[in-house]
Amino acid sequence: MSTSLATFGARKLGAALVTLLLALTAAFALGHLSGDPVYNILGPLAEREQIDAMRADLGLDKPIAEQYVAYLGDTVRGELGDSLQYFRSNAELISSRLPQSLQLLAAAMLLAVLIGVPLGTLAAVKEGTWWDRAASTVALLGQSVPVFWLGLMLILIFAVQLRLLPSGQSGGLDHLILPAITLSLLPLAHIARLTRASMAEVLAEPYIDAARARGLSSRRIVGLHALRNAALPVLTVTALQTGVLLSGAVAVEYVYSWPGLGTLALEAVQFRDYTLAQAVVIVGAVAFVVLNLLVDLLYVVVDPRLR
């Protein structure tokens, strides 16, 4: 059994490394496909010597294969290069913004799970009733409302009109509320829909009837037996959404002027700081792959059939 577990772990690790390599390659390619970085940085009036000097400085005068190998080597060593715009190391810039992003992410995912799982469970337990329809409508809205619009509306209502909460910037807990709600909506909708589908499937399993026949309370049947068995897909989507939001909270961070990785990525793109953009993409990809790997390994803990 332990051999199969080791094989499972090795296979997942191998898949994670391949995914990571592909993501790094895509980040490298994007940096080079979006026009000549040196020309982009220095502008159309730059002197030839200036361009050549910068190209040599960034290693862009070398053959592309050599650049690629050097890039991979640097990335593995954790060297993410220097920002062309801030004249600081990208790693330093990212680590200064990462805590803000993680704070927002944690708050948003907490909301998404704490509301999405009960909402989906309620819809599944009350399948076909107006509870179900109401929960499904909330989920559908969550998936279809654009976050930038929702963000602006929340600012308009709660910051401008009611003056209850700040409209942006990081700070105390009150600064976190509106951005976290806005960011949570999409994962909340995904989690609620998936929980509903997964729970509905599990609730139709014979062991649920069997548990009822044994005299267990509905609360225990739904809260323990059904939810535990419906949790795997929900766990997966939660991890995926976390990975997506880590580097993908651009719109929300921008609307709320939240100083996180999303705004850093946006600034990098706006100022054609391709090394910084690449570094943010790398960090996002690594986080995404690591989260997925953790979830795969967590499966083994949650599901005894995989042991």
Added chain:
Amino acid sequence: MGRDADTTVAPAAASRERIVGVTDLTVVHQRRGGGRGERFAAVAGVSLHLDAGEVVSVVGESGSGKTTLAMALTALGAHTSGTVELLGRDLARLSQKQIRALRPEVQVIFQDPHGSLDPRQSVKAGFKELRGLQPERTRWVDDAGLLAQVRLSPDLLDRYPHQLSGGQAQRVCIARALLMRPRVLVADEPTSGLDVSVQAEVLRLLLELRERTGVAILFISHDLSVVRRISDRVYVMRHGRVVEEGDTAAVLDDPQEPYTRQLIAAVPGRSLGLRPRNGLDELARGARSSGTEVAL
């Protein structure tokens, strides 16, 4: 309708306390895929009873309403009209809480033993959950003793359902039911998913338990050869109605209804002539002597 003189009668059968009484039971379902108002009676006007220590079978082909009947009389499914009395109490007059309080008395064994066990719950955890639910009632035996009752080794306590064979899983289900010291076991096709040799072992076990504990058994099956071997009385169902009923030997030896005759004719090898208990012993012995592995 008289019984064969040498048919084994459970010791508890003498007291004849009414355990389950069903009168004119009807269960109406919405037809699957049908429009609003398209309804059909899965069970239509069924009356039956089960007394202490009896083994009573309900037979019929797939779709005859057997399982709907079982679900209704265990309060796992609603009924449309008629009355279901469990231990003298009318289910329709009981609250959910009162029904839950009654459940330990009425335990159900399902067709798919693996399906009726939570895949994330070990054998031991399953017992523990029930002990938590009914601490007093379940104190009579420890886990190892309980497994011994169904002839399983205590080594299986830490196993999860997927680590058990079909026969072992069904024995675990029976053990869980037994833990509650029920007055009645409703067994819905409990052996149909098992190998023939394991089937015999499980059936023998059910009969032994009846003799040892006096538990009444309502046995739902489409398999007439099994029904012949284990039950005292039989109800034959077709299209939601009981078409024939009586002592097992009488009904199966001298069926009055054409449908019952059809069912008997459909049994492969017509192995219905065996005496109830002897037949079962023979089946189990045959399985052992032929070297077939019987999961214990």
